[in-house]
Amino acid sequence: MKTEKTLSGWRDWLLAETPESALQARLSRIYLSWLSFKRNPLAVIGLLIVVFLVLIAIFAPWLSNHLPTDQNLADRLQPPSSKYWLGTDELGRDIFSRVIHGSKITLYIVFLVAIIVVPLGLFVGTTAGYFGGITDKILMRITDVFMAFPRLILALAFVAVMGPSIENAVIAITITSWPPYARIARAETITIRHSEFILAVQQQGASAWRILLKHIVPMCTSSVIVRLTLDMAGVILIAAGLGFLGLGAQPPSPEWGLMISQGRQYLLDQWWVSTIPGIAIFIVSLGFNLLGDGLRDVLDPTNN
Amino acid sequence: MSLIQQITEMYTPLLNVENLNVEFRNHAGKSIHAVRDVSFSLGQERLGIVGESGSGKSTVGRSILSLIPTSAKIKANKIALNGVDLLKLSELEMRQFRGNKISMIMQDPKHALNPVMRVGDQIAEAFRLHNRIGRAKAKQKVLDILNDVQIRDPERVFRAYPHELSGGMGQRVMIAMMLIPGPDLLIADEPTSALDVTVQMQILAIIDDLVRDKGMGLIFISHDLNLMASFCDRILIMYAGRIVEECRASELSQAKHPYTKGLLACLPTVENSDQKLTTLNRDPAWLE
Amino acid sequence: MAGIIDIHNLDVHLGRGKDAVHAVRNVSFSVKKGESFGLVGESGSGKSTVLRAISGLYKNFTGKINIDGKVQNQHKGVDFYKNLQMVFQDPYASLHPRHTVDQTLSEPLQIHKLDQVEKRIRTALERVGLGLNFRFRYPHQLSGGQRQRVAIARAMILEPRILLLDEPTSALDVSVQAEVLNLLTELRIEYNLTYILVSHDLAVVAYMCEQIAVMNQGQIVENLSKDQIMKSNATERYTQQLLAASKGYDRDAAGKLLQF
Numbered sequence: 109m110k111t112e113k114t115l116s117g118w119r120d121w122l123l124a125e126t127p128e129s130a131l132q133a134r135l136s137r138i139y140l141s142w143l144s145f146k147r148n149p150l151a152v153i154g155l156l157i158v159v160f161l162v163l164i165a166i167f168a169p170w171l172s173n174h175l176p177t178d179q180n181l182a183d184r185l186q187p188p189s190s191k192y193w194l195g196t197d198e199l200g201r202d203i204f205s206r207v208i209h210g211s212k213i214t215l216y217i218v219f220l221v222a223i224i225v226v227p228l229g230l231f232v233g234t235t236a237g238y239f240g241g242i243t244d245k246i247l248m249r250i251t252d253v254f255m256a257f258p259r260l261i262l263a264l265a266f267v268a269v270m271g272p273s274i275e276n277a278v279i280a281i282t283i284t285s286w287p288p289y290a291r292i293a294r295a296e297t298i299t300i301r302h303s304e305f306i307l308a309v310q311q312q313g314a315s316a317w318r319i320l321l322k323h324i325v326p327m328c329t330s331s332v333i334v335r336l337t338l339d340m341a342g343v344i345l346i347a348a349g350l351g352f353l354g355l356g357a358q359p360p361s362p363e364w365g366l367m368i369s370q371g372r373q374y375l376l377d378q379w380w381v382s383t384i385p386g387i388a389i390f391i392v393s394l395g396f397n398l399l400g401d402g403l404r405d406v407l408d409p410t411n412n
Numbered sequence: 413m414s415l416i417q418q419i420t421e422m423y424t425p426l427l428n429v430e431n432l433n434v435e436f437r438n439h440a441g442k443s444i445h446a447v448r449d450v451s452f453s454l455g456q457e458r459l460g461i462v463g464e465s466g467s468g469k470s471t472v473g474r475s476i477l478s479l480i481p482t483s484a485k486i487k488a489n490k491i492a493l494n495g496v497d498l499l500k501l502s503e504l505e506m507r508q509f510r511g512n513k514i515s516m517i518m519q520d521p522k523h524a525l526n527p528v529m530r531v532g533d534q535i536a537e538a539f540r541l542h543n544r545i546g547r548a549k550a551k552q553k554v555l556d557i558l559n560d561v562q563i564r565d566p567e568r569v570f571r572a573y574p575h576e577l578s579g580g581m582g583q584r585v586m587i588a589m590m591l592i593p594g595p596d597l598l599i600a601d602e603p604t605s606a607l608d609v610t611v612q613m614q615i616l617a618i619i620d621d622l623v624r625d626k627g628m629g630l631i632f633i634s635h636d637l638n639l640m641a642s643f644c645d646r647i648l649i650m651y652a653g654r655i656v657e658e659c660r661a662s663e664l665s666q667a668k669h670p671y672t673k674g675l676l677a678c679l680p681t682v683e684n685s686d687q688k689l690t691t692l693n694r695d696p697a698w699l700e
Numbered sequence: 701m702a703g704i705i706d707i708h709n710l711d712v713h714l715g716r717g718k719d720a721v722h723a724v725r726n727v728s729f730s731v732k733k734g735e736s737f738g739l740v741g742e743s744g745s746g747k748s749t750v751l752r753a754i755s756g757l758y759k760n761f762t763g764k765i766n767i768d769g770k771v772q773n774q775h776k777g778v779d780f781y782k783n784l785q786m787v788f789q790d791p792y793a794s795l796h797p798r799h800t801v802d803q804t805l806s807e808p809l810q811i812h813k814l815d816q817v818e819k820r821i822r823t824a825l826e827r828v829g830l831g832l833n834f835r836f837r838y839p840h841q842l843s844g845g846q847r848q849r850v851a852i853a854r855a856m857i858l859e860p861r862i863l864l865l866d867e868p869t870s871a872l873d874v875s876v877q878a879e880v881l882n883l884l885t886e887l888r889i890e891y892n893l894t895y896i897l898v899s900h901d902l903a904v905v906a907y908m909c910e911q912i913a914v915m916n917q918g919q920i921v922e923n924l925s926k927d928q929i930m931k932s933n934a935t936e937r938y939t940q941q942l943l944a945a946s947k948g949y950d951r952d953a954a955g956k957l958l959q960f
Contacts, residue, residue, distance in 0.1 A: 127836035133800050137838065304794035308854070311755055312808040313781030322807070326798050464873040465844075579743075608742035608900065609945040610957055617954035635873065642948030678878035680907030682930045688885070689878035689907075 141406045151402020157395025165211045172205035176362040185378045195380040197371060199360075203380065206362035207388050213274065213363045214392060217347045218340055220278045221285065226332055228282075229289020234324050236290070237297025238316065248294070255287040260346060267355040274347075274363070277356040281346055285339065289332055296328040330407035337400030341393035348389050364389050425453040426629040427476070427597055428492040434471050436484035446471045446484075448653040454597070458623060458630045460644035460661065462637060464675075468653040469633050473599045476631075477510055493597060511542070515590035517619075519602040521582035525574040532570030535589050542593045557588045561618050580611035587618060591626075598623065601633045616643055637664065637675060649675075652699055671698055703730035704862065704894050705737075705754065706766035712749050712758060723749040724761075725918040731911070733861075736888060736895040738909030740902055740942075746918040747898045751864050754896065755786045767862070782812055785855035789867035791847035795839040801825070801850050802835045808858050824853040828883060845876035849883070856887065863887075865897045869904060881908065902929075902946040914939045916960055 123140075127133040146152055164171060173193075180200035188195045194204040236247040263280035270276045300306060301324075309319055348365025350356030357363030359370070364385040371381030434447040447468040452459070463469040474480045476491055476498070491498045493513055501509060518524055526534055535557065536550040545553070551570070558566035561584040574582065583603060590598065600619065604612035620643070623630045632644055640647050641664040649657040649672045657669040667673055677690040712724035724746045731737040739747040753761045756776045765772040767784065788794035795804055805821045814820065825832060828849040839847055848868065855863060868884070869877040881904070888895060899905045905912055906929045914921045914936070922936040934940045938960050944953055 125837075125841070126833040127800075130800060130802060130836055133802075133836040133838065304788040304790055305796045307757055308786070308788060308794050308851070309796075309807060309811075311757060311781060311786045312811050312854075312858070313776070313778045314807070314811050318811070323796055326796075464875060609902075610742065610941060613945050613949060613954040614957060616949050617951055620949075620951060637874070638948045642950065675874060678875050680878070680881060680903050682903070682906035682926060685907045685926065688882050691878050691882065692875035 145402055145406045148402045148405060150398050151405070154395045154398025154400070154402055157391060158399055161211055161215065161392055161395065164208055165215045168208045168212055172202070172208045174202035174205040176201065176206045176209040177360045178202070178205075185374060185381065187378070188380060194384050195378070197367070197381045198374060201360075203367075203384050206367060207364070207385055210362040210364045210367065210385065210388065211392075213357060213361065214344055214347070217274065217278055217281075218343060220275075221281055221343050222336055222340075224278075224282045225286045225289055226336060229286045230293050230325055230328060230332060232286070233290035233293025233295075234297045234320050234328060237294040238301055238320055238324060240298075240301075244294075247290070251287045251290045254283065257284065259284040260349060263346060263350060264353070264355060267350060272350075272355045272358060274357050274361075277347055277350045280350070281343055285343065288339075289335065292331050292335055293328045296331060297324050300324065300327055334400055334404040334407055337396055337403055340396035340400070344389060344393055344396070424492075424495050425455050426494060427454040427631075428490060429453070429472075429476070430489040430491075432472065432475060432486070432488040432491065434468070434475050434480065434484055434486050436481060446653055447475065450650075450653075450655055452648060452655065452658070454629045454631065456627050456629055457645045458620075458632060458643065460640040460647040461631060461633045461650060462635065462640050462647055463650035464635060466652075467650040469650050470601050472650070473516070473601050473631060473633050476597075476599065477514055477516055478506055479510075479516070512593045513595055514597045514599065515593070515595040517583070517586055517590055517598065517600040517603045519605055521577075521579075521586040522574055524586060525582070527574050529573075530570070531572050531574060531577065531585050535585070535592070538589050539592050554588075557592065558585070560591070560622070561585075561588045562614070563588075579607050580615060583607065583615050584618065587615070587622075591622060594626065595628065597629045597631070599631045599633070602635070603632075604639075605634065605636070612639075637679065640664070654699075656698060669698075670695060703735075704733040704768055705731040705896070706764070707750070707754070708764040708766070710750065710753060710761055710763035710765065712746070712753050712761045714749065714758075723918055724753065727763075727915075727918075727920055729913055729920065729923070731894060731896060733894055734888075734892050735911065736897060736909045738905035738912040739896065739898045739915060740900065740905045740912060741915035742900060742942075744917070745915040747915045748866055749918075750915075751786075751866055751896060751898050755784065755864050756780065778812060782858050783860050784862040784864065785858055785860040786864040786866065787848070787851050787855050787868045790871050791844050791851055792839075792871065794851050795847055797839055800836050800838055801830075801842075804850060804854055805857055808854060812858060814858075820857055824857040827856065827887075828853040829879075843876075844872050845879060848872065848876075848880055852880075852883065852887070856891075859891070860893070861891075862894045862896075865895060867899050868897070870899065870901065877904070884908070902942060906930075914942065 121132065122136050124132065124136065127136055178201060180196070182200065183192070183196050184198055184200040186192050186196040192202050192204065194207065196202055197206070232247050232251060236244040262284050263277070266280040266283065267276050270279070306319065306323060309323055347356055348363070348368070351363045351365030352369040354369065357366050359366065367385040368382045371378070374381050430451045432447055432450040433445070435443055435445050437443055450472055461469045461472060471480065475486050478486070478498070480486070486499070488499060493509070498506065498509065525531065532551065532554055535554045536547070539550050539553055555566045555570060558569055563569050563581065563584055569577070569581065569585065577585065598619070603619070604615050607615065619630065622628070632640070634640055641661050644661040647659055647661050647664060648655050649667070649669065651671045657667055657672050659667055665676065667676065674690070674692040678692055680689055707730070708728050710724055710727040711722070714721045714723045727750055729737070739750060741747045749758065752758045754765055759774045802821065805824060806817055809817050809820060821835065822832060825835060830846065830849050830853070834842065834846065834850070842850065865884070869880050872880060884895070885908070887893060895908070897905060897908050906926060910926055912924045912926070912929065914924065916938055922934060922939045924934060924939070928934065929943070932943055934943060937958065941957060944950070
């Protein structure tokens with residue numbers, strides 16, 4: 109029966125009032141969120157930009173017509189042409205190919221930051237919020253310590269000590285980004301900690317860790333995801349900033365911030381060298397911001 | 413003016429609602445017909461509207477004040493207060509009407525009071541909005557009003573913030589505020605549902621006395637059948653947006669409509685505790 | 701005393717320092733096996749606090765709580781919870797909003813490592829009159845009455861011997877309340893359960909319970925049997941007033957209310 113479903117058949121299956129399996133229930137929930145998400149055209153544009161970025165990163169070798177590190181000194185600082193679609197830089201490297209390959213680095217940074225920041229923030233925040241008392245005090249004061257540093261300055265200090273590289277830049281960004289997540293998770297945890305559905309699992313004899321993982325964390329994830337998406341623009345900008353200052357990715361890596369930095373001395377005469385990666389950063393940051401706004405409208409429990 | 417006109421004028425009820433229909437859209441975009449063809453009139457009496465959740469009883473109260481979401485559509489032949497059709501008023505005129513002629517008491521006074529302003533100052537402000545008097549005079553007036561709603565220590569309540577008041581005290585303050593402009597019609601939407609029974613009695617006594625002394629009309633919206641029967645003069649029973657039955661409060665126990673009978677029968681009492689409670693079988697025919 | 705639940709000189713303090721409240725004062729009562737015991741009182745009377753102390757949700761109490769012959773201390777084993785379950789007041793707040801009915805019901809089974817999960821969930825759903833159609837719905841797809849049935853199924857799925865009911869119907873319409881009360885009555889007979897029912901609604905308590913304790917300001921004012929309530933045979937002034945106020949509005953009586 110399920111093998112030959114028409115499009116409308118699937119739609120009905122997803123919108124069924126009485127789902128027949130856990131899978132259908134979950135998919136139906138996602139589908140309903142998607143329906144309300146796609147009503148917001150800006151959010152859809154944001155999503156398209158982010159999906160586009162991922163696709164470009166995956167297919168970078170096939171999309172680019174030059175190697176990102178291929179130098180051709182005879183063709184240095186060429187304006188956009190049919191051979192070099194977005195021109196070349198001071199070493200005669202094709203900017204189009206470099207921007208395409210740079211997307212991989214940007215995604216790599218974004219991904220690394222996300223998988224470290226979210227679990228860390230959730231763990232610290234929910235633990236502090238749920239147990240309260242002395243645990244809360246200790247964990248939140250630690251959080252405050254990290255929050256007290258200006259983001260870029262701490263990142264700069266860290267990279268200065270550890271040496272410049274993308275990985276160190278990611279660690280530096282992570283160290284300065286997790287505290288807000290812990291705060292969000294803690295706030296959410298405190299509002300639901302005494303609600304009856306948590307009392308009910310306590311009354312079933314569940315252990316504290318079980319309650320945290322299975323009952324409290326799922327209630328915090330949506331606001332954390334929204335915050336993460338909105339933060340991504342900032343993360344990309346700091347990564348680019350570190351690259352620009354020479355403390356992130358190192359030459360000849362086609363990291364966008366580094367590209368801007370290297371092209372800035374030619375800005376007046378060969379504007380494209382710096383401007384093209386700048387536009388790329390701008391579009392991707394905008395995409396994450398729009399997506400985050402859209403997700404907030406869909407996922408924020410206070411809206412339902 | 414003809415004689416007939418004069419006579420009808422004399423007998424114009426305080427409030428006359430004819431064929432009220434309210435429709436709104438839910439978040440999925442589905443249209444919901446919340447109130448269907450509701451007509452009733454009200455004199456200087458205590459009229460109860462009773463029904464279960466979703467019966468449309470609150471929507472009736474709110475549409476009289478036009479206090480419903482903008483997505484909702486009110487259609488009616490007439491909603492007339494003292495002969496003035498409220499549907500024909502502009503937004504501005506309606507706002508004045510709302511303050512001066514009709515007041516509403518809601519279930520939770522905490523939502524209606526400004527949490528960061530002292531109770532006394534809020535009432536005084538409401539008072540000075542309607543009367544041109546100085547601060548000192550306004551304060552004295554407020555203390556009088558608080559006294560009217562049987563607050564024993566008006567000075568203390570005057571200085572209190574809303575969160576420092578108990579449920580019963582908050583509801584008294586709410587009633588005090590609503591009575592300042594001297595309305596002709598008071599709409600009370602579950603005013604005592606969150607209160608303990610003894611406090612409920614006291615609040616109802618206050619409303620009762622005020623309505624009697626000032627000659628107001630009262631629409632009392634509640635889900636509590638026993639309370640309605642003992643408090644109101646006349647009761648409308650609503651089901652799925654319609655009035656299914658109207659009766660004198662004292663005769664509620666002899667109600668005829670199967671829905672009303674069913675509701676009365678499912679109430680638990682100490683007397684019927686050896687039997688199963690009767691449950692309500694909803695007949696689709698009630699929807700017609 | 702040989703009840704399944706014996707409470708002796710229970711005292712509960714809530715909060716700390718300046719905000720501390722002596723919520724329950726010197727409360728003692730005993731509930732026999734298979735009996736339905738009612739605690740009635742106005743808000744702040746401490747009735748729910750007593751229930752939560754028994755259920756293990758409040759750990760800071762003094763006095764003796766004796767369940768099934770065992771003295772309860774601060775530490776509760778998993779077995780304790782299998783024997784004693786609770787149904788909460790607000791069906792809109794007591795189910796996890798992101799868990800399906802299926803997840804909600806399988807959680808206690810996983811905690812207590814019970815087998816035959818599939819069969820137990822089916823039986824529980826059918827027993828509370830919901831049917832399998834509801835198994836994969838989320839709480840927001842259920843009405844208040846259906847939610848409360850899920851909450852009852854969740855409590856019953858561990859096959860407890862004692863059920864604590866904290867205002868189980870006060871958020872429901874009267875017609876739905878009747879269905880839920882009937883269900884609770886059937887379950888009690890079928891499984892020989894012991895109930896402690898807390899409510900502000902004297903009619904509900906009088907309908908459901910054989911023994912009733914009236915509470916005010918943390919203390920038990922009076923113990924009444926069903927018979928005494930039927931005859932309005934209360935000795936304490938507070939109880940008499942409560943009985944009268946529950947009958948409906950009466951202007952004269954309202955003027956004579958005393959403050960307790």
